[in-house]
Amino acid sequence: MIRGVASFVLMAVLLAGCTGEDQGELRQWMKDETKDLRGRIPPLPQVKPYEPVPYDAAGLIDPFRPAKMVSEQKQGGGGIQPDMNRPKEPLEAFPLESIKYVGSLTKNRQSHAILEVSGSLHQVRAGSYMGQNFGIVTKITETELSLRELVQDPAGDWVERTSTLLLQAKEGK
Numbered sequence: 001m002i003r004g005v006a007s008f009v010l011m012a013v014l015l016a017g018c019t020g021e022d023q024g025e026l027r028q029w030m031k032d033e034t035k036d037l038r039g040r041i042p043p044l045p046q047v048k049p050y051e052p053v054p055y056d057a058a059g060l061i062d063p064f065r066p067a068k069m070v071s072e073q074k075q076g077g078g079g080i081q082p083d084m085n086r087p088k089e090p091l092e093a094f095p096l097e098s099i100k101y102v103g104s105l106t107k108n109r110q111s112h113a114i115l116e117v118s119g120s121l122h123q124v125r126a127g128s129y130m131g132q133n134f135g136i137v138t139k140i141t142e143t144e145l146s147l148r149e150l151v152q153d154p155a156g157d158w159v160e161r162t163s164t165l166l167l168q169a170k171e172g173k
Helices: 002-018 023-034
Strands: 100-107 110-117 120-125 135-140 144-152 158-166
Touching (some): 110 135, 120 135
Antiparallel strands (some): 100 110, 110 120, 135 144, 144 158
16 A cells, blocks of 8 residues: 555656646747648549430330240241250260360261260261250361351350361370
8 A cells, every 4th residue: 555655646746747847848849840830621623513314225125025035946936946855965965175086987988086075985976966055066087076066146046156176186195
């Protein structure tokens, strides 16, 4: 308890020392240093008047029209369409990018392509289906395999696309 009283008395003496006559010099110095300081606020930017733009979509096609989202097959339209009822061939389960053309051979004067998918080899000929876009093999040469795919365009119409697989060089040579 004596220590607490002693520290309280010491603090009071120190605070009393700070309230002396020296503060007048400090106040004068602060006035001298801040006499030229003025707060400057830049002017506000010029506000441009708002000009409304008219929205006229009366002549445009409605992108959310249900008929736009229904395929051509359901609309009864003509044109090419994939045969959805035929049995699928094994290579139609793989995307075309994962299939490698690794060789060709000829049997009974008909060219066959040797394809590698997931480490296993498959043999195809012209007329075989492969890939996930209803691709049908149209031509096999010693260096490339050509196929015709059916894909839907943004309007839902089926269009033909030609793709090729090039002969892959054997790794390690």
